[in-house]
Amino acid sequence: MSIIRKLASDTAIYGIPSIVGRFINFILIFFFAAYFTPELLAPQVEFYAYAAFFFVILPHGMETAFFNFSRDTKNYKDVFATAICSVGIIALIFILCMVLKRQDIADFVGYSNHVSYVIWFVLILAIDTFKSIPYALLRFLNKSQKFAWIKSTGIFINVGLNIFFIVYYPDIGGVSRSIEYVFISNLIASLIEFVLLFSDTWLHFGKSNFSLWKRMINYSWPLIVLGFAGMINETFDRISMNKLLSEASAKYEIGVYGTFYRLSMVMTIFIQAFRYAAEPLFFDQADKKDAKQSYATIMNWFVFACGFIFLATSLFKSEIAHLLIKKPEYFNHPDALTIVPVLLLANLFLGIFFNLSIWYKLNDKTKLGALISLFGAIITVTLLLIYVPEYGFKAAAYTTLISYFVMTMISYFVGQYFYPVQYNIRRIIMLLIIALGMYLASEYLVMTVVQSITFNLVLIALYTSIGFWINSRVRK
Numbered sequence: 001m002s003i004i005r006k007l008a009s010d011t012a013i014y015g016i017p018s019i020v021g022r023f024i025n026f027i028l029i030f031f032f033a034a035y036f037t038p039e040l041l042a043p044q045v046e047f048y049a050y051a052a053f054f055f056v057i058l059p060h061g062m063e064t065a066f067f068n069f070s071r072d073t074k075n076y077k078d079v080f081a082t083a084i085c086s087v088g089i090i091a092l093i094f095i096l097c098m099v100l101k102r103q104d105i106a107d108f109v110g111y112s113n114h115v116s117y118v119i120w121f122v123l124i125l126a127i128d129t130f131k132s133i134p135y136a137l138l139r140f141l142n143k144s145q146k147f148a149w150i151k152s153t154g155i156f157i158n159v160g161l162n163i164f165f166i167v168y169y170p171d172i173g174g175v176s177r178s179i180e181y182v183f184i185s186n187l188i189a190s191l192i193e194f195v196l197l198f199s200d201t202w203l204h205f206g207k208s209n210f211s212l213w214k215r216m217i218n219y220s221w222p223l224i225v226l227g228f229a230g231m232i233n234e235t236f237d238r239i240s241m242n243k244l245l246s247e248a249s250a251k252y253e254i255g256v257y258g259t260f261y262r263l264s265m266v267m268t269i270f271i272q273a274f275r276y277a278a279e280p281l282f283f284d285q286a287d288k289k290d291a292k293q294s295y296a297t298i299m300n301w302f303v304f305a306c307g308f309i310f311l312a313t314s315l316f317k318s319e320i321a322h323l324l325i326k327k328p329e330y331f332n333h334p335d336a337l338t339i340v341p342v343l344l345l346a347n348l349f350l351g352i353f354f355n356l357s358i359w360y361k362l363n364d365k366t367k368l369g370a371l372i373s374l375f376g377a378i379i380t381v382t383l384l385l386i387y388v389p390e391y392g393f394k395a396a397a398y399t400t401l402i403s404y405f406v407m408t409m410i411s412y413f414v415g416q417y418f419y420p421v422q423y424n425i426r427r428i429i430m431l432l433i434i435a436l437g438m439y440l441a442s443e444y445l446v447m448t449v450v451q452s453i454t455f456n457l458v459l460i461a462l463y464t465s466i467g468f469w470i471n472s473r474v475r476k
Helices: 002-033 038-057 062-072 076-100 102-109 115-140 144-173 180-196 198-203 210-244 247-285 291-315 317-324 339-356 366-391 393-418 425-444 449-472
Strands: none
Touching: 038 115, 038 210, 062 076, 062 115, 062 210, 062 247, 076 102, 076 115, 076 210, 102 115, 115 144, 115 180, 115 198, 144 180, 180 198, 210 247, 210 366, 210 393, 247 291, 247 317, 247 339, 247 393, 291 317, 291 339, 291 425, 291 449, 317 339, 339 393, 339 425, 366 393, 425 449
């Protein structure tokens, strides 16, 4: 259990900025919803959906390549220098190309009169791309506290500026409230993080090596395909709705969907914190005798934790939504609350898929991992094109679930051929069935408000007890 305790500890430390940051962003969307209608909030939802795609392409897999080649190369500083030079050059080219074509891009995304959105968006992406490698260095050096401190600083600056610009600045400056200030706040916070990371970047900067870069890019380019396909699965729903739905309803649907989608982000927050801690650990454990047993044990506890998040959030989705979302327009859509459990379950399977990814990352089979993600992306695009015009964002939510579930199943069976790990499938299925069954039991029972809250709290306590007992048993 020592590895589980270490992973839990690292997840907690990395999770401080991740959880706080994501939680604050989670709260911010509802803060924005108090000042902007769904239609006015749509640009924020759309642009950050596009950002997810670019944030896969621009780092071009160098973060994972850095961990992999630092394991095999004695001088990690050269690996770091090679990775950061590669990412820096790509980021500069990106800025140049996007700025030169800013009006065409604004026309394409439907904001011809807001070219400034594109400029802020491009600068944020370029800086965040460059930061990803110094942050990976801190994780590699086990400087989790410094990682947490810098991340947290950026988060609180971003939040403070958002509050200032949205609440107070319009009165002070005599200007109208604009979603543009969300981009400006993000840009300033990213710049400050960039400055705070400079000392570590300078101290650990070795000599970039072209032959090493060729080996790294050969390893990482399938991760670009994998990540791009993953972003199609994760964000293409919001982008596609602007094209697939009528002009009269598209902005409203995007605004509502993007807001209620955030309720499922509590699962994503946990998975992100887990990923920060787990990825270096997976590579570190790879050469140890009991590595595969460790991976199986980690999976058990990961599914247990995700099941808890799914159950707790799903059971109290209405209470949470009404606490955070004040404008009634958001609740007028009949499918608004129904998508929350679906998206929570979808992200749970995405987390399992990440855990399974060790088979292609440790064995240089990243091309196969990319193919699986591409297949998931094909499912996503196909189902969105067929069903979104008729069923709106409800179809988008179920499409996400189907895609992630299929990818998880394929990854498990292919991984067992190339890198067999004896995952306790029976335990995993039991935990998932218990969590889902308890949610459905609460959903379809007719009770008073007090009875419902009491019953839900009992279910959560019961799941925690049963799940802990299941995972604490000796493996059979």
